[in-house]
Amino acid sequence: MAERYSSFQAGGRLWLWQRITAAFLIVVLAFHFFLLHFVHHADEVTFAMSAGRMETWSYYSLMILFLVTATFHGVNGVYNALINAGLTGVKRRAVRIALGVASLLLLVQGFRTANAWAGIDLIPIL
Amino acid sequence: MSTQRQRAETETDSTETETAQERRLEEKRQRAEERERKRVEAEERAAADAERYHLKVFRYDPEVEGKQEPRFDDFHVPYEPGMTVLDALIYARDQFDASLTFRHSCRQAICGSDALFINGSQRLGCQTQLSDLEQPVRIEPLPHSEVVKDLVVDMEHFYDQMESVEPYFQTTDRPDGELEEQRQSRENREKIKKSTRCIWCGACMSSCNIAAGDNEYLGPAAINKAYRFAMDEREGEDMKQRRLEIIEQEHGVWRCQTQFSCTEVCPKDIPLTEHIQELKREAVKSNLKFW
Amino acid sequence: MYEYDVIVVGAGGAGLRAAIAAQEAGADVAMVTKLHPVRSHTGAAEGGINAALREGDDWELHAYDTMKGSDYLGDAPAVEALTQESPEEVIQLEHWGMAFSREDDGTVSQRPFGGLSFPRTTYAGAETGHHLLHTLYEQVVKRGIEVFDEWYVLNLAVSDEDDPGERSCHGVVAYETATGNVEAFTARDGVILATGGLGQVYDHTTNAVANTGDGVAMAYRAGVPAEDMEMIQFHPTTLPSTGVLISEGVRGEGGILYNDEGERFMFEGGYANNDGELASRDVVSRAELTEVNEGRGIEDEYVHLDMRHLGEERIVDRLENILHLAEDFEGVDGLEEPMPVKPGQHYAMGGIETDEHGQTCVDGLYAVGECACASVHGANRLGGNALPELIVFGSRAGRHAAGETEEPRITVGRTEDAEPGDVETPVELGEPWATEAVADGGAAAEAGEAIVERTLERERQRVERLLERDEGTQHAEIRAAVQHTMTENVNVFREEAALKEALVDIRAARERYRDVYVADPSSTYNTDLIQTIETRNLLDIAEMITVGALARDEFRGAHWRKKHQERKDDGWLKHTMVSWSNGSPELWYKPVVLEGENQTYEPKERSY
Amino acid sequence: MSQSYDRGLIEDFGRWREFSAGMWAWVFHKFTGWVLIGYLFTHIAVLSTALTSASADPATVAANQDLYTQTIQALEGLLVVRLLEVGLLAVAVFHILNGTRLLLIDLGIGLGTQDRSFYASLILTGAIVVASIPTFLAGVSL
Ligand SMILES: Cc1cc2nc3c(=O)[nH]c(=O)nc-3n(C[C@H](O)[C@H](O)[C@H](O)COP(=O)(O)OP(=O)(O)OC[C@H]3O[C@@H](n4cnc5c(N)ncnc54)[C@H](O)[C@@H]3O)c2cc1C
Ligand code: HEM
Ligand code: SF4
Ligand code: F3S
């Protein structure tokens, strides 16, 4: 029983987070597309403009949250799909680690880019 | 057991019981022959102008040479109004090939033996009218299960999943009086009614791609079975928690990707996806309480 | 070789209940069944379970109704056991979670049913049997009782003393469908037969394809008498094209029967001036056939059952399943149009003779459910009385087999009471050429193990023999011939000449069966082989029914004879018994037990 | 005892003609989800060029001659990229719409009309994409 219970925690929570991030993404993704294709046209994008937007804290934090949720949502979606396809045992652990590393890299890289725009030097070594 | 001996016996038999008997027998035989001739004629006539349905039936037998490689056999079955796929299979077996093998029993969509893959979807043979199908009617065993022979698949895994959800009523508070029933509101019975209709045919499980990929996935039928008990107010709150724990396991409800195939094929019209979704919400709700 | 205390053959309602009871009484139990338990035909039962549960009703009233319904061919001790214990068994089912239909206050609903003086039929929608079967199977799963499903029982391992009353049963031999293995199951304490109905002797039946009367035939050939086999119930409301049953619940809720002229003939034709549509089944079936025979049938075949006036809400609430059945199997929308119905074979009142504990005259052999005849139904079963029979006698036999003993009030086997019988038949009956009669000269005091071994060997050879042959007649032809003649000649209306014709046909079918062959050589899931064996059982069953019908020259309950259209209480308050003796059936009679616990049931006229 | 007749994934998709609405929705959602996550990785990789721009000479940046601006503008100047973007839009819009459909289904809304809501997602996706084409292709040099 206990075993089931703990695995439930993971399964149920991830499932719920997938929905919560999805709900958040609907709004942000629509905003993102709208801003970068309709308000500003894609070919007009320049570093300076991006940097300008990023320097406002509200936009910056929204984009960071966007990055985090999208990464979680996407990577968890992929992981889920692989479990559904019957991935088990060692292979599954390997995939979990690989996906974890990939998302970490993605997040770090995304962070650094955003910071570059915003002109933040939070952690100098990055 | 030779025919020789059989004839001898019939003879002693008739000498013992008078010649009137013999005459009657003779007349009877003639009548029978007459009837038989008429029947054969009628059948031939019917066969000649009857509409025939073309069946393509999957065949496989691990032991019989020529059937070890899966193949499709063609049968042309004379159509009668109201004929079902099961009727057609029975006809084909009794008239053309006695080795044609399929499970069936009740002929009325209650025993759940004859879930088959008919023209690309999971249906009960006995519940499917031939006239609703395009020809040739392709009849295969349920996908995603081991084929034992012809249309018979191994149901063991399905049964295991069904039985893994503790599919039996459990309660701690029974009424005191020996002859007293537990109370259940009409609304509550209504709520579980559809879920109690499952006939264990396995159609849903076979149609679900997730179940096909993840062998440990409980599958729609077992989850529905769990729903039947989790939602039954007679079991009480404690049991409900336990039920939720069962379906919340890794290979429980979370695996469901709302493909709806199960709901689509269920011959008993059980809203499986709806039940699974409701359980997911119940699970989240009860889980939030712990946070 | 498997070994258990109690072996239950068949996993319908009766078998499951017996297994649970035996296990609760401490026995190590296994079930052997040719279908997976949930596939059993108990699942098809629609209407309900009779139990005197409420204020104003009591078991004695139920017993009275049942005796009257049986046309005084029921044995009072069995009837009283049924009616006394059915309430607690029903409540037990409820406690096991069965989804009964409910009243507003949350109690179990009850509805009126044909032949009952009180609305005492508990039900779960129009799919009571489905719920009962699944609830019981769930309990079997819970208890971890071993189930050998898709194992076909070929024969019983019974000793071979000359007097069947001295024989004993030590197990069964079964064929594993998936692999073709023939294995023995030794029963230390008892074998319980619960193999269900035998409707497949007819071609228009509400019964499943698997209802081939195997248990009756096996017990019969082991020497146990078959009782009242001629008593076959024809249900008045089955769909004409398939035989699918339209529950009596429809009439219980107020459904009405009309003939082609739009007359409510049950009243207008004077068939049942008080109860109309709710008269006992035999009465309604005969009424329908009379209407059809006199030209007032629709398409000269059926009559109409109309429930539209009940209103959609009530129909959907209580009879939803009926709507699906009418739609799927007859293409009729019960909310919009009347449903076509005609009588079809439905139930066998007769069967393996048992006492009120389910025990037969062979020591260690029990029978319960539809295959048995403790005689609760006598000449006619009331609707809603078979399901309680499954649970009451299932439970009794289970406990008894597991060691609980109680003196029976019904005697079984051929005792001093037996009265020899005789019928004139146009042909010799039975299988005079049979080589496998039980009594084949072995030592009488043999050990159980040796008996099981010997049976195993014999059955292995039989299977091999059947598989070896590669030409001859196929069983399907033989089966069709039997079904045809039974439907033609041994139906609702019975005449001497026709019955004799049936015997001739059965004999002819037997002769053909001598060179039956199995076309499928496979040992994997060989249904051809199994059906061939079933067909042989059907031959015996058909013969028993016909012999009984020929002997009983009176009109009682479901049994009607053209030249004898009256109940003859002087000569016929007795059961027809058929015993297998050296390869042929032997007819005898035993008296009905009308003395109950507190009263004697005096035969009264049965009017509805 | 028994041998299974091959019913692998390929064979399953070989039966695509037999799929029902819910199955198609699932297949498309999965596909679009994978495209989106793939894109997210690419997207961040491309955007990373901003890192060099940040440390570049402010004059270059002001003149829009920094690596980031040049990369983006070069890419956006290509018709293929614009077309791919339209594709991405289609993918994203479908995933959003169907995702919304799924969220509602999770909440127990619209279970009975799930097939229709899937068709609606498809049609709406088509409409939005067609309507956006002019904007998406604006200013591209052929
Ligand atoms: C359509 C229909 C509706 C009915 N409605 C009602 C109703 O409303 N109320 C009511 O009281 N009664 C009703 N009845 C009657 C009642 O349902 C049956 O009499 C009863 O279900 C029989 O149960 P059983 O357990 O004896 O047999 P079944 O349920 O038929 O079970 C027989 C079992 O024996 C097994 N078996 C058979 N032969 C062998 C063999 N050779 N080896 C191994 N296993 C074997 C089978 O696998 C099966 O598991 C109805 C019957 C029918 C057909
Ligand atoms: C950057 C944006 C997004 C990415 C990268 C992404 C990616 C994914 C991926 C990979 C999956 C798994 C699909 C599968 O294999 O089953 C998935 C599932 C899902 N996505 Fe997205 N998605 C994004 C945006 C959205 C948005 C905006 C929504 C909003 C509605 C959404 C809703 C969902 C839902 C509900 C699922 C779960 C499907 C299920 O498990 O049943 N996604 N997503
Ligand atoms: S849920 Fe429906 S499809 Fe699935 S096993 Fe039960 S009856 Fe069959
Ligand atoms: S088909 Fe499978 S994915 Fe869910 S909705 Fe049914 S269980």
Ligand code: FES
């Ligand atoms: S034969 Fe019983 S469900 Fe089809």
